[in-house]
Amino acid sequence: MKKGADKPATIRDVARVSGVSVGTVSRSLNAPDTVRPGTLGKVRAAIRSLGFQPDSRAQNMRRRNTMTVGFVIDDIANPWHASCFKAVDAVMRERGFSLYLMSTNGRASEEAAAIDMLQHGRADGMVLTINNEQDPHTIKRLKELRVPAVLLDRDMPLDIDAVLTEHAPGLRQATRYLIELGHRRIALITAGPDIRPGRERVRGFVEAFQKSGLDVPEHLIRSQSLSADFGFREATALLQMPDRPTAIIAAGNRILVGVLRAIQQQGVSVPDDISLIGCDRSDIAMLYPGPITLIDRPVEEIGRTAAQLLLERLSGQADRPAQRIAFPTQLILGGSCRPVGG
Amino acid sequence: MKKGADKPATIRDVARVSGVSVGTVSRSLNAPDTVRPGTLGKVRAAIRSLGFQPDSRAQNMRRRNTMTVGFVIDDIANPWHASCFKAVDAVMRERGFSLYLMSTNGRASEEAAAIDMLQHGRADGMVLTINNEQDPHTIKRLKELRVPAVLLDRDMPLDIDAVLTEHAPGLRQATRYLIELGHRRIALITAGPDIRPGRERVRGFVEAFQKSGLDVPEHLIRSQSLSADFGFREATALLQMPDRPTAIIAAGNRILVGVLRAIQQQGVSVPDDISLIGCDRSDIAMLYPGPITLIDRPVEEIGRTAAQLLLERLSGQADRPAQRIAFPTQLILGGSCRPVGG
DNA sequence: ATTAATTTTGGAAACGTTTCGATAAACCGG
DNA sequence: CCGGTTTATCGAAACGTTTCCAAAATTAAT
Numbered sequence: 001m002k003k004g005a006d007k008p009a010t011i012r013d014v015a016r017v018s019g020v021s022v023g024t025v026s027r028s029l030n031a032p033d034t035v036r037p038g039t040l041g042k043v044r045a046a047i048r049s050l051g052f053q054p055d056s057r058a059q060n061m062r063r064r065n066t067m068t069v070g071f072v073i074d075d076i077a078n079p080w081h082a083s084c085f086k087a088v089d090a091v092m093r094e095r096g097f098s099l100y101l102m103s104t105n106g107r108a109s110e111e112a113a114a115i116d117m118l119q120h121g122r123a124d125g126m127v128l129t130i131n132n133e134q135d136p137h138t139i140k141r142l143k144e145l146r147v148p149a150v151l152l153d154r155d156m157p158l159d160i161d162a163v164l165t166e167h168a169p170g171l172r173q174a175t176r177y178l179i180e181l182g183h184r185r186i187a188l189i190t191a192g193p194d195i196r197p198g199r200e201r202v203r204g205f206v207e208a209f210q211k212s213g214l215d216v217p218e219h220l221i222r223s224q225s226l227s228a229d230f231g232f233r234e235a236t237a238l239l240q241m242p243d244r245p246t247a248i249i250a251a252g253n254r255i256l257v258g259v260l261r262a263i264q265q266q267g268v269s270v271p272d273d274i275s276l277i278g279c280d281r282s283d284i285a286m287l288y289p290g291p292i293t294l295i296d297r298p299v300e301e302i303g304r305t306a307a308q309l310l311l312e313r314l315s316g317q318a319d320r321p322a323q324r325i326a327f328p329t330q331l332i333l334g335g336s337c338r339p340v341g342g
Numbered sequence: 343m344k345k346g347a348d349k350p351a352t353i354r355d356v357a358r359v360s361g362v363s364v365g366t367v368s369r370s371l372n373a374p375d376t377v378r379p380g381t382l383g384k385v386r387a388a389i390r391s392l393g394f395q396p397d398s399r400a401q402n403m404r405r406r407n408t409m410t411v412g413f414v415i416d417d418i419a420n421p422w423h424a425s426c427f428k429a430v431d432a433v434m435r436e437r438g439f440s441l442y443l444m445s446t447n448g449r450a451s452e453e454a455a456a457i458d459m460l461q462h463g464r465a466d467g468m469v470l471t472i473n474n475e476q477d478p479h480t481i482k483r484l485k486e487l488r489v490p491a492v493l494l495d496r497d498m499p500l501d502i503d504a505v506l507t508e509h510a511p512g513l514r515q516a517t518r519y520l521i522e523l524g525h526r527r528i529a530l531i532t533a534g535p536d537i538r539p540g541r542e543r544v545r546g547f548v549e550a551f552q553k554s555g556l557d558v559p560e561h562l563i564r565s566q567s568l569s570a571d572f573g574f575r576e577a578t579a580l581l582q583m584p585d586r587p588t589a590i591i592a593a594g595n596r597i598l599v600g601v602l603r604a605i606q607q608q609g610v611s612v613p614d615d616i617s618l619i620g621c622d623r624s625d626i627a628m629l630y631p632g633p634i635t636l637i638d639r640p641v642e643e644i645g646r647t648a649a650q651l652l653l654e655r656l657s658g659q660a661d662r663p664a665q666r667i668a669f670p671t672q673l674i675l676g677g678s679c680r681p682v683g684g
Numbered sequence: 685a686t687t688a689a690t691t692t693t694g695g696a697a698a699c700g701t702t703t704c705g706a707t708a709a710a711c712c713g714g
Numbered sequence: 715c716c717g718g719t720t721t722a723t724c725g726a727a728a729c730g731t732t733t734c735c736a737a738a739a740t741t742a743a744t
Binding site: 362364365366369377400403405406463 | 691693696698
Binding site: 352353354364365368369372378396397399400401402403404405 | 729730731732733734740
């Protein structure tokens with residue numbers, strides 16, 4: 001193995017070998033139609049013989065871009081985020097962009113650090129799933145953002161594009177479905193009011209009861225976090241209540257994992273002992289014997305849309321006010337719900 | 343919102359405002375102990391007042407690095423890869439590196455493109471999970487790599503560090519476990535012989551039978567791909583055999599998903615109708631009622647080790663021959679296996 | 685107080701590319 | 715074959731930083 005200590009060829013080497021100026025080599029690469037065929041041939045030959053590849057660092061420097069975009073989320077082990085990343089990546093890659101993946105582990109400090117570093121010449125734009133929409137530091141940071149961004153499923157008082165999910169109608173539909181099956185003691189476990197999914201899901205849940213003329217089971221609403229641990233904790237508590245709920249809506253795919261963990265630990269059976277509705281198409285939801293009835297949303301479309309919004313801004317052709325696009329959910333019936341007392 | 347059309351401050355601006363030279367500003371940032379406290383104070387004040395942050399592109403250009411590492415895999419929706427990414431990211435981030443995540447979707451062309459682009463000034467190193475160890479183009483490409491790399495669970499005739507899993511002993515143990523439960527018609531579904539996990543798992547499987555003095559059920563070995571689709575196809579076929587296997591080892595976490603899909607579709611029950619062993623700790627394996635007995639491996643440790651090997655190379659302090667470190671597996675007993683005829 | 689040794693600073697070159705204005709070459713119609 | 719136009723090429727400046735060398739300032743030693 002020859003560990004080539006010889007430095008990689010530069011554009012000057014190509015110019016020297018092919019007997020033209022560096023400017024011409026550059027144009028041969030970036031605007032081949034402005035250079036005569038004969039010259040182009042010589043340059044191309046030199047490039048091939050030297051194995052020349054332009055140095056991206058120098059290009060980034062001179063062009064003042066990086067062809068890189070940051071994707072900031074709390075946890076890539078969340079399969080929904082992984083799918084979303086893939087969709088964004090597919091679109092961006094087609095246009096020559098690479099993606100930084102930055103996991104914040106739900107920590108505000110890491111989130112801030114990620115955003116800060118991305119905008120100082122490390123990325124041309126970013127796709128963000130912020131941890132807390134109401135944190136004033138985050139709001140300030142985003143207000144002063146110098147590169148385009150797109151928010152994923154977050155709603156902030158800012159002039160930033162956002163791709164959202166219509167969580168409220170989704171929850172309304174799911175809750176009504178359970179109500180029609182005769183359930184009344186329905187529990188909801190979901191994110192806190194500091195992020196849009198939390199607020200909207202609670203809203204839809206409440207509305208479903210109100211429209212049915214039923215009392216809202218306020219004491220069964222657990223709105224705090226999207227984590228599996230939160231789902232586990234709350235489900236465990238709910239299952240141990242003397243008058244325990246007959247159904248649980250685990251509104252968040254990680255929450256569902258936590259709820260299933262609690263169900264497994266307590267030896268409860270779905271749907272015999274309790275009805276269950278989850279969120280987002282995932283291996284566990286679809287393969288769990290039943291399978292689990294779930295509120296789905298078009299993750300690929302959401303990701304692609306986010307990427308397209310970002311690309312519009314990146315190409316500079318979009319000097320429009322911020323746009324927010326919302327996608328509807330769909331209730332996919334599995335076998336995890338059963339009529340009450342049926 | 344003030345869309346600052348004013349260009350971001352440069353190091354020259356800082357120099358001007360603080361009344362020193364650019365060199366001194368640079369040293370104030372990178373080697374503060376070589377500049378006098380008084381000067382340092384003025385410079386820092388100017389930096390703060392201008393909100394100056396060094397432009398990474400210029401730093402990359404001049405320093406000839408990027409503080410970026412590529413993580414190349416076929417699919418980030420594979421939860422094992424996601425966990426591994428997180429572990430690598432955690433270690434690298436601590437040292438100031440960011441990670442590109444490049445999904446190749448299993449396509450050789452995308453893999454080649456990813457490697458090519460990474461080494462031409464876009465990254466300082468890479469962590470690779472190659473799709474096919476035997477592809478001559480890939481081998482050639484890696485032989486000529488100009489940046490350090492670490493292979494994940496791949497074994498190639500190259501002078502490149504690698505972090506491996508001891509798949510053979512793992513499979514031997516799992517297979518023996520099933521044999522001791524009385525199983526004889528045991529099927530194995532796993533990767534093809536073009537990657538180490540495939541070869542090693544088949545080897546361990548075969549050895550278990552041989553050591554027990556039993557005939558190896560060659561006709562039940564399906565060694566071709568790690569995909570869920572392959573798992574689904576083969577499991578479907580296996581379950582429809584007239585003399586169908588009494589146990590299946592789904593050696594690969596995506597394969598397990600495919601196998602469970604087949605099991606769901608065929609209305610077969612685990613472990614009553616068939617015993618099942620999976621691979622890698624995952625939501626689906628651990629929460630599937632039973633749960634599923636699995637061959638686990640220490641993903642965090644594997645990821646951290648890969649990151650550390652890479653860091654050694656990146657810091658230039660390691661001019662040693664390539665190292666390969668292998669981690670053992672562990673059989674985690676669930677409830678997805680049952681004595682035959684028991 | 686003077687000089688030598690040391691520390692701190694200024695100024696400029698360099699990194700590899702793109703781009704711009706200016707020059708040179710090719711083309712064209714008469 | 716010649717002026718006029720268009721098209722190609724050259725050469726140099728620029729992007730924002732780091733780093734080197736020499737010069738200046740400070741400190742130490744006598």
